[in-house]
Amino acid sequence: MSKKNIIYILIFILLLFQMPVIVNGQVVVELPDSNLNPVGNVYYLGSFSGNNLVFSEDFKELENRGLKITQSNYTDKNIQQSLEFFVAEKGMKPLVSLKTEANQLNFEPTEPGLYGIIYDKKKIGNNVYQFRSSFFNFNNQNLSFEIKPDKISVEAAEQILVRVRWLNIPAKDRPEYISLSLFSLGELLRTQTLDQNNLWSFAFTNLNPEQLYGLMLELPAGFAYRIRSVGAGQYVLEIYRTTASDPSKLEDPKSTGSQVKTDSIYTGKIRGDADDLGQKPDDELKAREEKLPYTGQLWWPVPLLIFAGLILFLLSILGEENEEN
Numbered sequence: 001m002s003k004k005n006i007i008y009i010l011i012f013i014l015l016l017f018q019m020p021v022i023v024n025g026q027v028v029v030e031l032p033d034s035n036l037n038p039v040g041n042v043y044y045l046g047s048f049s050g051n052n053l054v055f056s057e058d059f060k061e062l063e064n065r066g067l068k069i070t071q072s073n074y075t076d077k078n079i080q081q082s083l084e085f086f087v088a089e090k091g092m093k094p095l096v097s098l099k100t101e102a103n104q105l106n107f108e109p110t111e112p113g114l115y116g117i118i119y120d121k122k123k124i125g126n127n128v129y130q131f132r133s134s135f136f137n138f139n140n141q142n143l144s145f146e147i148k149p150d151k152i153s154v155e156a157a158e159q160i161l162v163r164v165r166w167l168n169i170p171a172k173d174r175p176e177y178i179s180l181s182l183f184s185l186g187e188l189l190r191t192q193t194l195d196q197n198n199l200w201s202f203a204f205t206n207l208n209p210e211q212l213y214g215l216m217l218e219l220p221a222g223f224a225y226r227i228r229s230v231g232a233g234q235y236v237l238e239i240y241r242t243t244a245s246d247p248s249k250l251e252d253p254k255s256t257g258s259q260v261k262t263d264s265i266y267t268g269k270i271r272g273d274a275d276d277l278g279q280k281p282d283d284e285l286k287a288r289e290e291k292l293p294y295t296g297q298l299w300w301p302v303p304l305l306i307f308a309g310l311i312l313f314l315l316s317i318l319g320e321e322n323e324e325n
Contacts (some may be wrong), residue, residue: 091186
């Protein structure tokens, strides 16, 4: 074998060693001592650019409604509620549905970013068991966490109670009425008018206790709202008045005339699910991370170089055979 062929072989071997090892982490959801075997529906929300989330196409409308998700608030309870409402409103299909096996749900993400898992509800006897949705930021690591169900009565699960709380808005400045819509599986089930006659409150009843529902409120321009979950199927719609100079600024209900900057509201006539993002991150979701090697290098030219090396190697062999002949 000529020196030229030996050089080609060495180059080929070096290129093989330069091929990066692509490692995708795994997400394991553990259900200790549970025979409920829930199904977990996985949704991809988007990827982080710095501290802020860039929404995926499926969830882009949440950004248009004024919702802002950051590295520090994505585990907040009302972010979870917003996702559930939006999925129910749009009837969104999951990225994948996970079945429980040996008290675990296993998922292998295909790309970095923020994921959410919504679990189905289980009706057993006079109770309904519901797991709180999980959120995790995947970046080529292994994640493992436990979930435990909340138990509520079937009677409580068959209704959604809603009431309005006006924050620093006197009666003379309030709209005559507002419209509240109930959705499920992408279908509008009912629209209810809230006004002084029903004391700005309403109860949706005779609901399927195992089904996912979403609320959406429509307000006149100049108003915004956020939803607070105050119990199983009980929500308070806190309505603010926005400022004319900056719609993302709301009048602080605790101090007349002052303003507070918030990312948790929806303004104008945009209908949506507002959130209170001021809570501390959810301590119940404790992820154990095992960092995996990730080069971050652009490796697509490597196969082309290997292919070119093989061609040169074959041409060299053919050239030697021709010389011998």
